[in-house]
Amino acid sequence: MKELKILLILIVLVLIGYWGIEPYAHSVMHGEVKQPDHTYKDVPKNIPTTGDPVKGKELFTTNCASCHGLKNDGVNPGMDIQTSITSFKVVPPDLSNIGAILDEHFLAYFIKNPQDATKNPKFAMPPMAQLSDEDIGHVVAYLKSVTKKDLTGKEITVEACGRCHSIKYQKVLSDTPKEPLKEYLGKVPPDLSVIGKAKNVEYLETFINNPQNTLPGTSMPRLGLTKESTEKVVTYLDQIADPHRDQRNTLGIWVIGYLLFMAGITFAWKKKIWKNIH
Amino acid sequence: MKFMDWLDERLAVRQLVKVMLTEYYVPKNINFLWSFGVLIMLVMAILFVSGIFLLMYYKPDANLAFDSVNKTIMMDVEYGWLFRHTHAVGASIMFLVLFIHMARGIYYGSYKAPREIVWITGYILFILMSATAFTGYLLPWGQMSYWAAQTITTLFEKIPFIGPDLVIWIRGNYIVEDATLTRFFALHVMLLPLLLAIFTAIHLYAVRIVGSNNEDGGELTKEDKKKGKGISFWPVFMAKEFFVMSVFLVFFFYLVFYQYKFAMDQINFIPADYLQTPHHIYPEWYFLAFYEVLRGFFFSQNLGLIAFLFSMFIVAFLPWLDTSPIKSGKHRPLYRIMFWIFVADFLFLTILGKLPATGLYAWLGFVGSIVFFIFFLALPIISRIEKKRLAGGM
Missing domain, CATH: 1.10.287 (Helix Hairpins)
Structure with missing residues (x-):
């Protein structure tokens, strides 16, 4: 009984300490993570997101294709990588699947005013003032019509994040080399290989949804990912950061089971040896 | 038995076993808090073994360290993650068992005569263990590794006259960088473990001479031992220890597999960057x-x-x-x-x-x-x- 009382005191002290240095300290240091807003409340919804894909393609070819490619539809960018780096310090992304990755209202508003949509005044793409709202509707309709269905987490991550972020443990290098990125963003954006270990899933979702909410002043733009794409990206980042999770969970059961068995045996042995000791 | 005779003639093993184990008596009125010395030895062994495996793949170079830990060991090497988790959790739990061991010594007055040497060597072991933990924490070369080392080494600057020079001498540079990593590595895997082994030996030797304290603080006389007031270290005391160790290991490996995050800070999964100070260090x-x-x-x-x-x-x-x-x-x-x-x-x-x-x-x-x-x-x-x-x- 006395032994159990001592054990109980130890357990209580350890639990108080654990509560203090883990959950409590983290709640004080980081505060509560805000909920992501996947409807993009502040983005005006009056720009049409539907229209004629054929007209959209025409508009795309004349207005967008000088910088952006669209491999799904055989469109090559009018500019090679070196030229785009010299002009923008960042490589303009291929837009093959952008219609599936981004929220449609966000995408429409982004074409109209990239700086405000991304919350990044230095965002490289200029506003497409020459396009009417109706035109934008055609372009968005076109982008949605060519996109691949059921993109994987990796595909979305590479397309949405890959022009600035590398994932070197997955052998993914950023489209833009480090030096121009440093000029464009002020620093080289972090590698995403183990970001899933450095940040919680909830934090990543909120951060991707609106970087300024969690890290005011960051040069990372808001990208307008849909809820589904955000979740796929975060799940992917979490997975690649911890590839042995299943192995760990299974092995853990075996090891602990074995040790419990050992505890039984050693307890029996102790009983036997101590039988005659008072 | 012939081999034992042969060995006994040359090394007096029988006498050794008697003195160290079978005729070394531990008082009866002790509780399981007296098991924590053995638990420390167990954790020490776990740290040695897991450390050796990590050593096979770890690269003490500012450009390679982070990836050798987070990619090679954590992802590529079979069960490399297990050794890292075990080592990280082991280091943390080492201090938990150390603190309990020390608190037991303080509560029951185990530092008092004739056990001053036991206390002093134990204290030295605590300082050595702290140094080992501190140097080891730099090795993954993450943000928290880096800034903890930067902050703590800066403390030496306050020492009168020699402070600023001393800091540079410790770091091997004006800031914590490659030279610091390599020397901390050398201390962590060579000098400090060696000293730990030596002082553990002295600590245990001293305990064998003065014997264990007990709940009431009385000493066992030679007659007491004969009358059976003490229990032999082997097999009686250790029979209980094995049970305590098994239960402890259940707790330990539960942490290793399912509750390891407290021992591996999230911020340390961001590579060290001397231009960017984390919000909280x-x-x-x-x-x-x-x-x-x-x-x-x-x-x-x-x-x-x-x-x-x-x-x-x-x-x-x-x-x-x-x-x-x-x-x-x-x-x-x-x-x-x-x-x-x-x-x-x-x-x-x-x-x-x-x-x-x-x-x-x-x-x-x-x-x-x-x-x-x-x-x-x-x-x-x-x-x-x-x-x-x-x-x-x-």
Whole structure:
């Protein structure tokens, strides 16, 4: 009984300490993570997101294709990588699947005013003032019509994040080399290989949804990912950061089971040896 | 048995086994807190083995260290993650069992005559273990590794005259960088483990000479041992130890597999960057109490540093601060009160140590630091009261 009382005191002290240095300290240091807003409340919804894909393609070819490619539809960018780096310090992304990755209202508003949509005044793409709202509707309709269905987490991550972020443990290098990125963003954006270990899933979702909410002043733009794409990206980042999770969970059961068995045996042995000791 | 005879003639193994195990007697009136010495040995063994496996793949180079840990060991090597988890959790749990082992020694007066050498060597082991943990924490070369090392080495700057030069000498550069990593690596895998092994041997040797303390603080005489008042170390004492170890390992491996995050800070999964200071810098949990004493004197850095050094070293002088003839806290009501205040304060400081030192927290840290020292300052007074009471009572 006395032994159990001592054990109980130890357990209580350890639990108080654990509560203090883990959950409590983290709640004080980081505060509560805000909920992501996947409807993009502040983005005006009056720009049409539907229209004629054929007209959209025409508009795309004349207005967008000088910088952006669209491999799904055989469109090559009018500019090679070196030229785009010299002009923008960042490589303009291929837009093959952008219609599936981004929220449609966000995408429409982004074409109209990239700086405000991304919350990044230095965002490289200029506003497409020459396009009417109706035109934008055609372009968005076109982008949605060519996109691949059921993109994987990796595909979305590479397309949405890959022009600035590398994932070197997955052998993914950023489209833009480090030096121009440093000029464009002020620093080289972090590698995403183990970001899933450095940040919680909830934090990543909120951060991707609106970087300024969690890290005011960051040069990372808001990208307008849909809820589904955000979740796929975060799940992917979490997975690649911890590839042995299943192995760990299974092995853990075996090891602990074995040790419990050992505890039984050693307890029996102790009983036997101590039988005659008072 | 022929081989044993042959060996006995040359190494006197039978005598050795008797002295060390079968005829080494441990008092009967001890509880499972006396198991923590053995648990420390167990964790030490776990750290040695897991450390050797990590050593096979780890690269002590500022450009390679982070990837060798987070890619090679954690992803590519078969069960590499297991060794890293075990090593990280082992380091953390080492301090948990150390603190309990030390607190048991303090509560039951195990530092008192004739066990001063046991206490001093134990204290040296604690300091060596702290140095091992501190140097080891730099090796993954993450943000927290880097900035903890940067912050703690900066403390030496305050030392009069030689401070600034000393800091550069320790780091091998003006800031923590490659040279620092390589030398911390050398200390962590070679010099410190060697010293730990040596002092563990002296510690255990000293215990074999003076014997274990017990709940009541009385000593076993030779007659007591013959009359069966003690139990033999082997097999009786160890029979219980194996059970305690098994239960401990269940807890330990539960942490390794399912609850390891407390031992591997999230921020440390971001590579070290000397241009970007993290928002919050804090040491691992086992240094938080001492760190809080350092920060507790928030109005004067110098005072804080002195208090910090004092808080780490004063523990060594317990045998001379507490001169009461009564050994065990079980029979010392005043001492017991102070002991529990001290334990509560240590826990309080540990929790505060991770919180931002601003506003109320800063003042609480100051109060906590003062209370920390009150325990040690009260010991001579308690000793005097108890001596008077004993003299009066007789």
